[in-house]
Amino acid sequence: MTSIAALAAVAGELEAAFPDPWLRAFSVKANDVPAIVARLGRLGLAANVVSRGEWAAARAAGIPNAGVTLEGIGKSDGELRAAVRAAAAGDPLRWVAVESPEELDALAALAARAGLGAGGRPPLEVLVRLNPDVQPETHRGLAVGRGTAKFGMTETELTAAVAALPADGPIRARGIHLHVGSQLGAVDAWRDAVRRGLAVLSLVRAGRPAFDTLDVGGGFPVGDAGTVPRPARFAEEAAALIGALPEDRRPARLAVEPGRFLVAAAGTIVASVLHVRERGDGERVVVIDAGMTELIRPALYGATHPMRALTSLGAPVHPGAAPSSAARVDGPICESTDTFGSAELPPLHRGDLVAIAETGAYAASMASTYNGRPAAPQVLLEPNGTLTAARSRGRVRFAG
Ligand code: LLP
Numbered sequence: 001m002t003s004i005a006a007l008a009a010v011a012g013e014l015e016a017a018f019p020d021p022w023l024r025a026f027s028v029k030a031n032d033v034p035a036i037v038a039r040l041g042r043l044g045l046a047a048n049v050v051s052r053g054e055w056a057a058a059r060a061a062g063i064p065n066a067g068v069t070l071e072g073i074g075k076s077d078g079e080l081r082a083a084v085r086a087a088a089a090g091d092p093l094r095w096v097a098v099e100s101p102e103e104l105d106a107l108a109a110l111a112a113r114a115g116l117g118a119g120g121r122p123p124l125e126v127l128v129r130l131n132p133d134v135q136p137e138t139h140r141g142l143a144v145g146r147g148t149a150k151f152g153m154t155e156t157e158l159t160a161a162v163a164a165l166p167a168d169g170p171i172r173a174r175g176i177h178l179h180v181g182s183q184l185g186a187v188d189a190w191r192d193a194v195r196r197g198l199a200v201l202s203l204v205r206a207g208r209p210a211f212d213t214l215d216v217g218g219g220f221p222v223g224d225a226g227t228v229p230r231p232a233r234f235a236e237e238a239a240a241l242i243g244a245l246p247e248d249r250r251p252a253r254l255a256v257e258p259g260r261f262l263v264a265a266a267g268t269i270v271a272s273v274l275h276v277r278e279r280g281d282g283e284r285v286v287v288i289d290a291g292m293t294e295l296i297r298p299a300l301y302g303a304t305h306p307m308r309a310l311t312s313l314g315a316p317v318h319p320g321a322a323p324s325s326a327a328r329v330d331g332p333i334c335e336s337t338d339t340f341g342s343a344e345l346p347p348l349h350r351g352d353l354v355a356i357a358e359t360g361a362y363a364a365s366m367a368s369t370y371n372g373r374p375a376a377p378q379v380l381l382e383p384n385g386t387l388t389a390a391r392s393r394g395r396v397r398f399a400g
Helices: 004-017 034-042 052-060 077-088 101-113 155-163 188-205 231-243 297-301
Strands: 023-027 046-049 068-070 095-098 124-129 171-177 213-215 253-256 268-278 284-288 307-310 325-330 339-345 353-357 378-381 387-391
Touching (some): 004 034, 004 231, 034 387, 046 052, 052 068, 052 077, 077 124, 095 101, 101 124, 101 155, 101 171, 155 188, 171 188, 231 253
Parallel strands (some): 023 046, 023 253, 046 068, 068 095, 124 171, 171 213, 284 325
Antiparallel strands (some): 268 284, 378 387
16 A cells, blocks of 8 residues: 555655756656556656666656656667667657666667667667766665676776767767665765766766766665655755866756655555464464565565554554564465564454555565465555555466
C-alpha cells in the first residue's frame, strides 16, 4: 500500500531543495508500478529509466519521452536501437547516459545508420557517465561510486571518448552523469563526486560548448529525523560548489535522479500471519504470507524495516492493548534467509495482520515469482482515506 499524501510531502521537500531549473527525475528502479510513477509525474517528476521495461512503465504512467532519461550499466542493442528509433521519429528521450567508450561507439553507429545529425535531423543527446572514484558512506553493496565498481568511465576514458566524437556527428555529447551510491549516510563522498564532475565538465566544455549538463544521480537516504542528511543538505553542497565557479563555467542544465527518497516511506507491506511457533530456545517465530519474494532487502543487505501488528480494520494495535514481546518474523519461502528479523509484537494467531513499514522502495520492483508466487497487489491510499487499486494480484506463471 502506498500513501499518496506521503509521496506528495517528499516530492515537495525535494522540489524545495532542488527547484527548477534542476530536473528532478524519479529513478523508476525504486518503484516501477505505473500508477505510482504517474502520481509522481503529476507532482512534477520526470522519469529516469534503465531499460525498455522501465521506459514502458514511464510511458504507461503518461510521462512523455522528453521527460525520460535512459541510463543503465549494460544496454542491449535492442535498448540502444529503441532510443535511436524514438529520436529518428522526432520524439527523442531527454538524453541517454552512456556507460563506456564501447557503448558510445555502438550507439554512434546505430545513430549514424538512422541518419541522426544529418539531413536536418537533430543528433542524439548523450551524457557520459563518470565513475567518481569516491568512498561512499553506505553499505558496501550500494557503494557504486567506488573506483573499483563496474559503473561509469574513468576521467581519462571519458575525455578520450568525448574527444573522439565529431562535433557535428550523429551524437551530441551534452555532459556528465554520475551516481555515488544509495542510502548515503553523509554528504562528503557526494560533495567530492560533484566537485569532480564539475571539474571534468568544465575541462571538456572548454573545447565543446554544448557539453553543459551535470546529472548528479540519486542516493538521498531515508531514516528517522536527525539520523540522515536531507536533500536540502546535499543541495547546499551543490550550491556552494557551483557558486564558486566563474559564471561561464557553471553547468547550464542540472539534474538529480532520486529513487528511494521519493517512495520508501510511503510504502507499507500488509501481510497476514500464517502460523506462530515457539522454538527450543524460547524464541517466538511468526510466519507471515509476505517474504523475500516481496521484500528481498533484509536477505540481500541485512536491511531492517519497522514491523507492527494491525487490528482487523488495519489500525495499528495500541501498544497498551496487549502485552508485546520479541518475535522473529519470517516469510513463507523455502529459504532460511527468508526472514525480516525481530520485532516487539503482541500475541498473534493465523489471520492477524502485520505491517512492514518503509517498503515503498526496492520492494515491489525487486519482487520475484520464486516458489510460484504471483506478484502482490498494489493499493494506493488516497489523501482522503479511500483506497484505489493500482495493480491487481499477478498470475502464477506455468511452464509449457
Ligand atoms: N541513479 C542511478 C544511476 C542509480 O544507479 C540509482 C540506484 C539511482 C539513481 C537511485 O538511487 P536512490 O536515490 O534510490 O538511492 N536495491 C538497493 C538500491 C540499489 C540502488 C541502485 N541504483 C536497495 O534496496 O537498497
